Amino acid sequence: MKFSELVEKAEKLVGKHEQGRRIKPKKLGKLQQLLSDKKSRYEAKLAETDDPGKRHKLETRLRVVSAQLEKSKQLQAAD
């Protein structure tokens, strides 16, 4: 590989990296808002239902949303 091609590749990589850093926090913030709203909706539904089958499903979904929320926060913190 020629030096000029190497430089071009490196510039592309740096460009992508910088673009990623610029976009992610803002979009992750928006995503966290959407996930938080969803979590609240599931919690409200869970409080309303006594059906064991439905509760079991809602609890599973709630755990997934919480894990996703946690992961997005970790990703944001890492940036």
Add this chain to the structure above:
Amino acid sequence: MLKKTLLPTILLILAYGFWVSPDFKEIAAGVSIFLFGMLFLEDGFKAFTGGVLEKLLQKTTDKTWKSLLFGVVSTSIMQSSSLVSVITISFISAGLVTLVAGIGIIFGANIGTTTGAWLVAAFGLKVKISAYAMPMLVFGIVLSFQKSKYLKGAGAVLAGLGFLFLGIHYMKEGFEAFKDSFDLASLAVAGYPGLFLFAAIGAAATVVMQSSHATLVLILTALAASQITYENGLALAIGANVGTTITAIIGSLSANVEGKRLAGAHLIFNVVTGVVAIAFIHQFVLAVDVVSNSVGIAADNYTMKLAVFHTLFNLAGVLLMVPLIHRMSEFLIKSLPEKAKDLAEPQYLSDAAIEFPETVLKALKKEVWHLFDSAFEIMAHGINLHRTEILTSPDLEKTIDDDREVHEFDMDELYESKVKVLYSAIVDFISNSQAHMSSDFSEEMYRLRRAAGEIVECVKHVKHLRKNTTKYMLSDNEHIREEYNNLRYQIAMILREIYRLRGEEEFDHAIAILEMDELKAEIQSAHTDLDVRVTGILRDDRITPIMATSLLNDFNYVDETSRNLLDTAQALLFSHSDLVAEAAQEVVLDEDEIEKASAA
């Protein structure tokens, strides 16, 4: 047969022409250089596309006047209505623009193409254009050797223009000498038959040269050399307009029905406009004289007057046809109906779109959804359910418990004819278009190819599942029947959820992608529950050990199918241009995280 003999016949005619007349040779060389220039120009413009043109199209064609304007501007810049119409067909095939917007672009392109007539009339015959051609060629070729994509593109545009000018020069020289040995005027017939004859000659010349501009140059040079009368020249120009549709028709051959309808619209517009122009030729001649007088064009300046005529009759055509645009669209939809849902045929993959990355991705995504639809139908029948039951039943669990009808069909045959064919077409299209993709696009393309592969796997799994499902859903043993109905329910529920989420608005795709994780956790949880239940009913002798092993094996197929379907949906809902969806893709949980979240 015709296809096989056409090329040798053309070559023989050309060779004979070269032998008989050196002037004909010069004209033919001029036309060839001109067309070579067109190829360069097209290549040059393509260097400036790659997402930008596609996005521009979407934003600028949402209203009829906008699409008209787009057609005018893009054709004026590219100097080729054929190129614009072929690109429009590719967009229509990919579902990026509507038929009405596409028709608007084609109408606009017909006005845009008249700027070419002005350029040719203004510069083509008055200035010693070969003097400009040479430096353009030199600069163009030097630039086209550069590494930068854009410099290369600019070089190709410049060289293209250079070749165009050089071609015009040769045609002009050829006609100058040719006028003494052959007289086009000898073909002249008085009245309307003569007009139609010359219109046919104009159409045929454009079909052969694949460029109305080239025909126009021929007409102007022939006019300047007094080879033809002014009226014959007008008829030739009308014919050239009709002949230009052939490129769109060729382009539409590989397009879907929408593309064919657009090519039909192009043909109708140009034929109707041509017939109207011939019918009212005297009125048009009068109008041309009035306009020419008012802008100071000399009465004997036929080249400029031809450009005025070209503009006037195309404008008249657009004014006549724009109010009918919706009716035309309805007529075309009626006369070129979509084939009765032949799911095995790829519907969105058009070779015409292959050089436009954004369009390729959108077409590909639609085709993978199409594959998903085909697979959905087979999988639904595979578990003995109707597609409509899955999508519309208010209580899916109850419907499945009640529906014990066995669907008799050959699943292998359906797999071969509806899934494998489509999958092969997708893989083939991807391998053909990969060369035109940057790394960003090829990553998404790879994701879509994998998604298509997963859909195929799902169908294979359901095929394995079918035998026992059919057997046990009819069993008198209510325990095994209930368990197999649970398996049917799980697949049906996943398919139904994916269709529900697919219908969500664009912005919610991020949430839809993440919701697939919730379904994955539900499956995981169901797996654990099933293990416990099977152990229980086996211990209590409610099912036989053979039933239990069948059930556990088949659950693995269901598990794998469900995960594949959800992974596929996550890939299909992702878009690199939707940044929230891109962020969601990073938050998607991996297998371990799902397992952890599913554990109570």
